Amino acid sequence: MRPAATTARLAPATTFGAGLWRLADPKISLASMASMGLGAAASARDGPLAWGWLVLTVFGIFLIEVAKNASGELFDFDSGADLAVAPEDRSPFSGGKRVLVDRLLTRRQTTVIAVVAYASAASVGVVIADAREPRALWLGVLGMALAYFYHAPPFRLSYRGLGEAAVAVCYGPLICAGTYLVQRGRLPREVVLLALPLGVLIAAFLLINEFPDAAADRGAGKRTLVVRLGRARAACLYAAVVAMAFAGLALLPLVGLPRGVLLGLGAVPFGAAAAVRLWREPEVTARIVPAQAWTLACFVGMATGSSLGLLL
Numbered sequence: 001m002r003p004a005a006t007t008a009r010l011a012p013a014t015t016f017g018a019g020l021w022r023l024a025d026p027k028i029s030l031a032s033m034a035s036m037g038l039g040a041a042a043s044a045r046d047g048p049l050a051w052g053w054l055v056l057t058v059f060g061i062f063l064i065e066v067a068k069n070a071s072g073e074l075f076d077f078d079s080g081a082d083l084a085v086a087p088e089d090r091s092p093f094s095g096g097k098r099v100l101v102d103r104l105l106t107r108r109q110t111t112v113i114a115v116v117a118y119a120s121a122a123s124v125g126v127v128i129a130d131a132r133e134p135r136a137l138w139l140g141v142l143g144m145a146l147a148y149f150y151h152a153p154p155f156r157l158s159y160r161g162l163g164e165a166a167v168a169v170c171y172g173p174l175i176c177a178g179t180y181l182v183q184r185g186r187l188p189r190e191v192v193l194l195a196l197p198l199g200v201l202i203a204a205f206l207l208i209n210e211f212p213d214a215a216a217d218r219g220a221g222k223r224t225l226v227v228r229l230g231r232a233r234a235a236c237l238y239a240a241v242v243a244m245a246f247a248g249l250a251l252l253p254l255v256g257l258p259r260g261v262l263l264g265l266g267a268v269p270f271g272a273a274a275a276v277r278l279w280r281e282p283e284v285t286a287r288i289v290p291a292q293a294w295t296l297a298c299f300v301g302m303a304t305g306s307s308l309g310l311l312l
Helices: 004-008 012-024 026-046 051-079 107-131 136-149 163-184 189-209 214-219 225-229 231-255 259-280 285-311
Strands: none
Touching: 012 026, 012 051, 012 107, 026 051, 026 163, 026 189, 026 285, 051 107, 051 136, 051 163, 107 136, 136 163, 163 189, 189 231, 189 259, 189 285, 214 225, 225 231, 231 259, 231 285, 259 285
8 A cells, every 4th residue: 555645646547547446446346246146156056047137237236336435435534534544553454445545536536436336336227127127126226325325424324333234234135135136036035044144244344344443433433333342342242243144054954045055164264263363352453454354254255155055
């Protein structure tokens, strides 16, 4: 990451490209890709995939991700949350994209990116609803609303300790079920249940990413769960959420899903290692970063294992 003074000396086209890349870096979509992959695997188990519609679905979700990052940068910059993150608390997984803090983009550029991305995502949703599956439109509207109001007033979900719940809904049932619905034109109860453990585990990823930002968030009035509970209790909550996610996955065969989904339990060691590290070292960001990476590997591993289990 370049210091602000260095990036300010770069040519405008260079800084714009760097800022756009931060907002659109494919790594930002790992959570949504995991959920879409799980939905696609469930769809493929029930029939052939319509690849064109799957690609369009992926593109629409990616646009929402970019829009959410751009609009979130504006609100977190204005609140002071991004500005207040101390250098020792910088992490590859938290602290925002910092395109305004590092002067890669202007407010106007960031606003234009957000507006264009939201409008483009809406257009993709209208095409899917008109030509493929009308009910997908309402899932898309809900997803866009949660993405925007995650940071924006009047709801400001992440500022009220509701960010984890929003993430669990979006990256669990909403995206997975939406992917399946576009493919199959129906939505069985089992698909929604399949997505719940993954959504809970991705919410745990958000929770652990709030630890490095806790001091900055507290000063900006951003009342995340880590700010509300304190680091020690939030570390215990993290362990409980991860355990709940895997317990939910273990119960899925009891509600009619194939036992192959249990391949997702292969990600348990990543979650256990992250929980232990966070419990022992909840205060020092440098010690938390590996646990953040393990949590990312955990939800990707769960989604990959369960998807393979559905297909085998």
